[in-house]
Amino acid sequence: MFIKKLIRLVLLFAIIICCSNCDKKQSEKSVSETINTQNRPNIILFVADDHGTDALGAYGNPIIKTPNLDQLAKEGxxxxxxxxxxxxxxxxRSVILSGLFGHATGSYGHVxxxxxxxxxxxxxxxxxxxxxVGYExxxxxxxxxxxxxxxxxxxxxxxxxRNTVEMAEKCADVLKADKPFFLYFCTDDPHRGHPFEPNQWDTPNNFGNKKxxxxxxxxxTYNPKDVLVPDFLPDTxxxxxxxxxxxxxxxxxxQGFGKLMQMLHETGKxxxxIVIYISDNGMAFPGAKTTVHEPGIKLPCIIKDPTKTEKDITSNAMISWVDLTPTILDxxxxxxxxxAFHGKSFYDIIGKKAVKGWDEIYASxxxxxxxxxxxxxxxxxxxxxxxxNIAHRLEYPFASDLWASSTWQSVYRNNVEYFGNKKVKDYLFRPEFELYDLEKDPNETNNLANEETFKEVLETMKSKLKSxxxxxxDPWMIMWSHDASLQGSGVNL
Structure with missing residues (x-):
């Protein structure tokens, strides 16, 4: 009888010790979470779909009405x-959220x-x-x-x-959260809308707009007579x-961005x-989206960081979406x-007009x-x-929505020689190398790759690409000299 009581006492004592340790661990976890989350800013990453610098007041368009985004530029x-x-x-988007080039992560195209x-x-x-680290x-x-x-x-x-006001309203509880939050706010606008191929070829795409x-x-709404037609597009x-x-x-x-900012102010947060506005790629027109010419890859980026005292700053530093993940971690x-990342943080240059060392970017x-x-x-x-252009022997391919666009069809169906500032044949059939001096030739119309006076520049730039x-x-490095060193065995072991 005594032994049974002793065993019960030992078991009870063990249970008490175990519960005490559990409470201690839970307490330590709570302290750890407090340390992880204290003094960390909230971060909003607002990503538009197919929006170029051509359609923002802050970037010099006097026709389009974007007062809320223009205000963000004034404040950041x-x-x-x-x-x-x-x-x-x-x-x-894979690059935005990983800090790594897509050719290194298997993110080669659409999912x-x-x-x-x-x-x-x-x-x-x-x-x-x-x-x-405790972010919601x-x-x-x-x-x-x-x-x-x-x-x-x-x-x-x-x-x-397509309704960014509705999207903003759905984020109300997030903005009120006790924990620091990271809000990834991604619109479908201004991507082309369905159907991509209209009944009448010359019907303009709706870009998600509804009567x-x-x-x-x-x-x-906008009068077609008033819009600004970029040089790379035909003025039709x-x-x-x-x-x-x-x-x-x-x-x-x-408007949705403005609603989100209004709600944010109302929370007192x-x-x-920190608010970041970017787009995933350029406007959904041939010559921009899916190309690596400037209209396709040079995009809006506006950042408001309340800890930065300088406002209404315009920076000419070259930054890339591969830099976004390390920047946001900073x-x-x-x-x-x-x-761990291919990009580097540009956090320290936000709010600065003149910076050194930010003069090179890569695209893939x-x-x-x-x-x-x-x-x-x-x-x-x-x-x-x-x-x-690694596949320069191929005809340049069209995204399904861009091929069906009345903008392209107006040229294609009428056998027009030029598409914007380039001949149609030059748009479709590209040389292996294109070398441009963007200061003298911002529209990328004068290819210097075959000019003797730029031979040294070409070789220097090729070396940079290889490095x-x-x-x-990059597996496509094999295309330089059949160097398969990056290819692996091709066999699962």
């Missing part, structure tokens, strides 16, 4: 030389439907890294990356991605009509929230291995849709830019 820093790495939605490109599951993405990570709107276990967010909100409009959104009736629709879609973005005060495009194989690699160093490809483990 506007970057004049901000670049995506690939002018394709999914490929670009949806039969395209089925997907990021390697060993990649640690931005939302996962933020979650580890939330996404709403366009996702377009895969697999979800790599790009995992704590919370997924649902709203019409009845959207609840809570003021419909802002069809082009102007489509740009007018594009502008309308951009104005809808602006604006002073501790914003969040997170220690990380700088060698391989696919858009799976039927659009046309790998291109790019280096821009100061004013010189080199494009290597870039080697450092980032």
């Amino acid at each position: 820093t506007k970057f004049n030389n901000a670049y995506c790495t690939s002018a394709s939605c999914a490929a670009s 949806h439907d039969y395209h089925h490109f997907s990021t390697y599951d060993t990649i640690k993405s931005l939302p996962v890294l933020l979650d580890k 990570t939330v996404r709403i709107g366009k996702y377009h990356v895969a697999p979800e276990k790599v790009y995992q967010f704590n919370t997924v909100l649902k709203a019409n991605p 009845e409009g959207y609840l809570g959104v003021e419909t802002v 009736k069809q082009t102007r009509e489509e740009i007018a629709e594009y502008y309308q879609s951009v104005s809808r973005i602006d 604006a002073k501790n929230t 914003m969040a005060k997170i220690d990380y291995d700088v060698n 495009h391989t696919f858009h849709e799976i039927t659009m194989y046309y790998p291109m690699r790019v280096v821009r160093n100061n004013n010189y830019k080199l494009i290597w 870039f490809q080697s450092k980032t483990k």
Whole structure:
């Protein structure tokens, strides 16, 4: 009897000790979480879909109405030389959320439907890294990356991605959260709308616009006669009509952005929230989206950081979307291995007009849709830019929505010689190398690659590309000299 009582006492004592340790561990966890989250800013990354610098008041367009985004520029820093790495939605977004070029992660093109490109599951993405230190990570709107276990967010909100006002309203609880939050706010605007191919070829695409409009959104329309036609596009009736629709879609973005900022101010958290506005690639017109020419990859980037005292700053520093993940980790005060990313943080140059060392960017495009194989690699160093069209023997491919556009069809159906400032044949059949001096030739019309006086520049730029490809483990490096050193065995062991 005594032994049984002794055993019971020992078991009871063990249970008490165990519970005490559990409470201690739980207490330690709570303290740890407090340390992780204290003094960290909230971060909003607002990503538009196919929006170029051509359609923003802050970037010099006097016609389009974007008062809320223009106000963001007045309160923060506007970057004049901000670049995506690939002018394709999914490929670009994988870079934004990983800090790695798509050719190194398997993110070669679109993830949806039969395209089925997907990021390697060993990649640690931005939302996962933020979650580890206590951030509430939330996404709403366009996702377009895969697999979800790599790009995992704590919370997924649902709203019409064409109605940014509705999207903003769905974020109310996020803005009030006790924990610091990372809000990944992605619109479908101003991407072309369905159907891509109209019944009448010369009908302009709607760019998501509807005659009845959207609840809570003021419909802002534009006269095709008033829009600005970029030099790379033909100045036709069809082009102007489509740009007018594009502008309308951009104005809808602006209203939703304004609503989100209003809600943020009402929570009292604006002073501790960093706001970033970017796009995934350039306007959805031939000559921009899916190309690595300037209209396709040179994009808006406006950042408001309340901790920076300088406002209304315009920076000419060259930054890239591959720099965004390390920059946001710096914003969040997170220690990380700088060698884990291909990009580098530009956090320290936000709010500064003149900076040194930010004079080079790289781009890497391989696919858009799976039927659009046309790998291109790019280096821009100061004013010189080199494009290597690896598949130059192929006809340049069209995205399905761009081919069906009345802008392109107006040229194609009428056998017009020029598409904007380039001949149609030169648009479709490209040389292996394109070398431009962007200071003298911002429209990229005068290819210097075959000129003897620029031979040394060409070779220098080629060397930079090769070094870039080697450092980032680009499989397409094999196309220089059949060097298969980066290819691996091709066998699963």
